[in-house]
Amino acid sequence: MKLELSDANFPTFKNAISLMKTVNEELTLNFDDEGIRVRGMDPSHVAMIDIRLKPGLFDRFDKTEDMITVNLAEFYRFLDRVEKGEQVKIIYDKKEAKLAILTERGGTKRRFALPTLEPLDDEVPEPKIFWKSEGRILTQSIDRAIKDSDLVAEHVKIMFTNDSLVFNAVGDVGSARNEWEKDSDELLELKSEEDSTATFTLHYLKDMFAQLKNLTDVVTLHLANDMPLRIESDENENIEIDLYLAPCIGV
Structure with a gap:
């Protein structure tokens, strides 16, 4: 395998690795004619x-x-040593x-080397969930709502109706609502077959969106009552991202 990255596209690759490691520090990179695919759970x-x-991200993509x-945590540490213009x-x-x-x-010229790991045994299946609501929204808006919620609580309730999308957090020190x-x-698009509500742990969302905002300007949130949240990146010629987060039941 040989990859070459320009100075312009390297930050996207580096930020993608950073996003992956927020989910799991050890993941398998799968190579095919459509690029590099990574699917894994924490x-x-x-x-x-x-x-x-996708191959278009790279100046050279030899599989x-x-x-x-x-x-990925160690890989990112090496990537973080790359300087502008290299x-x-x-x-x-x-x-x-x-x-x-x-x-x-x-x-x-500089050279770093990182040992690879034994292949992971578990194959992660693609989720099969029927979501009832979705909202296409600016990534920075969700990042802001998460930071607001983090001021007062450890969890945030996400609510969809026909007319609105709401992030609501309540804690001992107060409340925050977006x-x-x-x-x-x-909010660029909103579709809801029925009202949908679920509660999620903020630290996962905070880590995800700290990286997502560097990779996509717009995300689509998919939700159904007490079901996992799907976070989908907007269309991009170089990268596709789907994140899933299980709800907190009984919180």
Whole structure:
């Protein structure tokens, strides 16, 4: 496997790796003609990611392996050492079972190497859920609502009606509520077959949206009563993202 990234596209790749590691530090990268596909769950089986990095993200995309398992937290630490203006190559050495990160700028070259891991045994199935409501909204709006909610509580209730989308959090120190009516400038689309409500743990959402806001300007939230939340990135020629978060029942 050999990947090459331009200075312009490297931040997207780096932010995608950062998003993946918020779900699980050890995930398998699957390679095919449509790019790199990663689907995995966190150790508690509360959060799931399904992400595809398309070949157009890379200046060069040579697929010689079907899959590579890596520690994404360590991989990200190496990627974080890449400086602006450097060209980046990522090469898998199957014989050494290592992932090499090579950088070059103005005649200066650097090399990092990261050991890969044994393949993961568990294959994560695609969720089959019938959502009843969806809202297409600015990513920064949800990020703001999550930060507001985090001031007062550990959980947030998400509510859809025909006319609005609401994030509501209540705690011992107070409450925080964000509401977008159907004609809001920030809520771009709203569809609801029936009122839908579920409660979610904020720290998962906070970690996810800290990275999502760097990858997509718009997300679509899908919800049904007390069912997992699906967070879908807007259409993009280089990346597709789906995140799933299980609800908190009885909170």
